[in-house]
Amino acid sequence: MKILSFSLFFLFLLPSPFASAAETHYRLHVDGLVCPFCAYNIEKKLGKLDGVEKVIADLKNGLVYVQVADGKKLPEKIARKEIIDAGFTLRSIDSHVAEHGMMGHMGKMDKMDMP
Amino acid sequence: MKGAVSLLLALGLACAAAAKVSAAPITFNTALPVARGAFISRELGLVRRFKGDHSALNRDLDVTGLVSVLGYGVTPKFALFAVAPYLDKNLDLNMGGQAISRSSRGFGDAKLFARYTLLQRDERSKTLRVAGFAGFKAPTGDDRQLDALGRLPIPLQSGTGAWDGFGGLVLTYQTLPFEIDAQLSLERSGAANGFELGSVARADASFQYRLLPREMSSDTRGFLYGVLETNFIHQSSNRVLGVDDANSGGTSVYVTPGVQYVTLKYVLEAAVQLPVIQNMNGNALKTDYIVTGGIRVNF
Numbered sequence: 001m002k003i004l005s006f007s008l009f010f011l012f013l014l015p016s017p018f019a020s021a022a023e024t025h026y027r028l029h030v031d032g033l034v035c036p037f038c039a040y041n042i043e044k045k046l047g048k049l050d051g052v053e054k055v056i057a058d059l060k061n062g063l064v065y066v067q068v069a070d071g072k073k074l075p076e077k078i079a080r081k082e083i084i085d086a087g088f089t090l091r092s093i094d095s096h097v098a099e100h101g102m103m104g105h106m107g108k109m110d111k112m113d114m115p
Numbered sequence: 116m117k118g119a120v121s122l123l124l125a126l127g128l129a130c131a132a133a134a135k136v137s138a139a140p141i142t143f144n145t146a147l148p149v150a151r152g153a154f155i156s157r158e159l160g161l162v163r164r165f166k167g168d169h170s171a172l173n174r175d176l177d178v179t180g181l182v183s184v185l186g187y188g189v190t191p192k193f194a195l196f197a198v199a200p201y202l203d204k205n206l207d208l209n210m211g212g213q214a215i216s217r218s219s220r221g222f223g224d225a226k227l228f229a230r231y232t233l234l235q236r237d238e239r240s241k242t243l244r245v246a247g248f249a250g251f252k253a254p255t256g257d258d259r260q261l262d263a264l265g266r267l268p269i270p271l272q273s274g275t276g277a278w279d280g281f282g283g284l285v286l287t288y289q290t291l292p293f294e295i296d297a298q299l300s301l302e303r304s305g306a307a308n309g310f311e312l313g314s315v316a317r318a319d320a321s322f323q324y325r326l327l328p329r330e331m332s333s334d335t336r337g338f339l340y341g342v343l344e345t346n347f348i349h350q351s352s353n354r355v356l357g358v359d360d361a362n363s364g365g366t367s368v369y370v371t372p373g374v375q376y377v378t379l380k381y382v383l384e385a386a387v388q389l390p391v392i393q394n395m396n397g398n399a400l401k402t403d404y405i406v407t408g409g410i411r412v413n414f
Contacts, residue, residue, distance in 0.1 A: 032237030034289045036336055040379040040413045041150035059291065060331040062239045087148025087191045089237035 023053070025096050026074050028064040031089040033057065039064075041086040049078065139287075140296045140321035141373050141386045141407060142344050146232060146244035146287035149188035157184040159409035165400040173209040176400060178202060180223075192232035196250070199225050204271055217264065221273035223256040228281070241290045248300075249282035258308060269310040270353075276307030283317075291331065294340075296321040306354070313351035313364040320345050323375065342373040342386060352396055362397030369405075382411040 033039060039057035042064055046055045051072025056065045064083075068074055076093050083090040139145035149155055158181060165176040180202040188194050200223040207216050228250020236243040256274020260267050269275055283300025298319040304312035327339040345368065352364040373386025388405035395401055 029239070031239055032235075032242035034240055034242060034291050035294075035377055036338060036379045037377050037382055037411075037413060038147065041153050043379070044153075045150065056334075058333040059335055060333050085151040085191055086153075087150050087188075088242075089235075091239070 022070055022097050024068050024070075024073065026066040026068070026079070026093055027096070028066065028079060028083065028093050029091040030057075030062055030064050030083055031091050033059065033062050033064070033088055035059070038087070042083060042088065045082040045086050046074075046079070049074065049082070139382075139411075140298075140319065140323075140344055141342060141375070141384050142346055142369075142371055142388060143296070143298045143317070143319040143321070144230070144246075144248060144283070144285040144300075145296050146230075146246035146285045147242075147289065148191055148232065148244070149186050149194040151188045151191050153188045154414050155184075155186040155411060156414070157186075157409060157411040158182075159184070159407055161405060161407045163405045164403040166403050167401050168398065170398040171209065172398075174400060175207045177205045192235070194230050196228050196230065197225065198227075199223075202273060204273075206271055215264070217262055217267060217271060219257075219260045219267055219271050219273050221257050221260070224252045224274045224279075225255040226250055226252045230285075242288070244287045246285050246287075247282070248285065250280075252277075252279040252281070254278060254307065269308055275304070275310070275312060277305035277311065278307075279304045279312070292325050294321075294323040296323075309356045311354040313353045315348060315350045317349075318347040326374075337376065337378040340375040340377065342371070342375055342384075344371040344373070344386070345369065346371065346388070360397075363399050365393065365395035365399055367395070367402065368392040369402075373407075380413050384409055384411075 030042065033042070036059065039059060043055045043057055046052055046064065046066055051068045052066055052074065053069055054067040057063070058065065066074055066079075074095070079093055080090045139147060161178075161180050161182065163178040165174070168174040180200055182198060182200045184196060184198050186194055186196045201221070202223050203218070203220045205216065205218040207214065209215070228248055230246050230248040232244055232246045234243070234245040254274055254276045256272070258269060258272045258274040258276035260272055279302060281300060281302035283298055285296065285298040288295045296319075298317070300317045302315040304314065321342065321344040323340040323342045325338050326341045328335055347366075347368050349366045350364045352359040352361065354360065368391050369388045370391050371386050371388040373384060375382055375384040385408040386406075388407065390402050390404075393401045
């Protein structure tokens with residue numbers, strides 16, 4: 001039994017053959033976003049959307065990064081509604097398909113696209 | 116005593132009303148948003164001490180309490196709040212050369228109010244909001260508590276038995292390094308048990324400055340703010356059986372230094388409210404200090 005448990009544990013640690021190679025990342029420019037307590041509701045609302053895997057607010061730059069599953073999209077109309085519902089204003093949104101993890105991608109986007 | 120306790124009630128409202136979002140003021144309201152469908156709760160503990168009574172009564176009044184607030188975002192601009200205070204009041208006085216202690220304990224009058232955002236100007240890393248708020252206080256607290264001396268005076272009761280109305284305007288300007296809030300409000304009390312609290316007019320201001328982190332990074336998830344607030348409070352005299360009580364009401368100015376630690380899910384805060392001007396009518400009690408501490412939670 002112990003051997004079976006250990007085997008299952010290590011199996012979960014292995015990369016899944018079904019995992020997507022490409023993820024779509026969105027960067028939302030959110031006006032009025034100036035404190036962590038406010039950012040929570042944006043992360044919560046966007047995080048509930050279908051296909052959204054990860055949401056990270058970057059308070060310093062007034063940005064929200066959204067990672068969605070392969071094949072999924074985050075339409076601007078829906079993103080705008082969720083940002084307005086959280087009490088803020090969506091200025092613009094841009095997307096990028098990448099094969100790296102989200103944090104690495106954030107760094108890359110910062111270097112390439114920071115306004 | 117009446118003036119002092121009624122002032123406490125007025126201030127209790129203000130403290131409770133402060134239970135909003137973000138690095139908000141500690142002693143009053145903010146115009147920052149409550150997201151649609153989101154709840155915010157705040158638990159605020161307070162200790163208030165009145166002393167320095169130079170009359171023959173030599174009164175000392177201590178009030179400790181816990182104010183619970185629940186807020187709900189109906190729309191991004193419209194939020195509802197419910198406030199339930201639990202107060203423990205203890206009055207020591209000298210009557211006929213004898214030391215007497217009278218006290219009450221229990222849930223006070225609940226308050227319900229709505230806030231609507233009238234103006235919203237969002238820019239990158241800054242926001243300006245103006246909101247109006249209005250509500251009422253319902254007589255849910257016990258106003259018929261007794262002790263060995265008989266029925267407690269109304270200001271010492273947990274509830275007043277009256278319906279009160281209040282409203283005001285609040286402005287918030289928030290940037291990454293600092294936030295400024297300002298509020299004007301009025302509260303009008305109803306009459307019950309032959310007693311009517313004096314109306315309260317307030318002007319409040321708050322400045323919150325981010326102390327830590329000094330330099331932000333993209334993954335900063337928490338701020339430590341230093342807070343400095345001022346409260347100008349004018350209360351007209353109470354009315355007892357239709358007659359103004361000359362020993363109640365007055366004008367006070369407080370200065371409140373404090374700290375706030377703000378994260379995504381919660382805010383921890385503490386402050387000390389110190390009177391710098393107290394022109395109280397007659398022998399109305401003066402506040403020595405008010406200590407508040409609390410937590411706000413987003414869910």
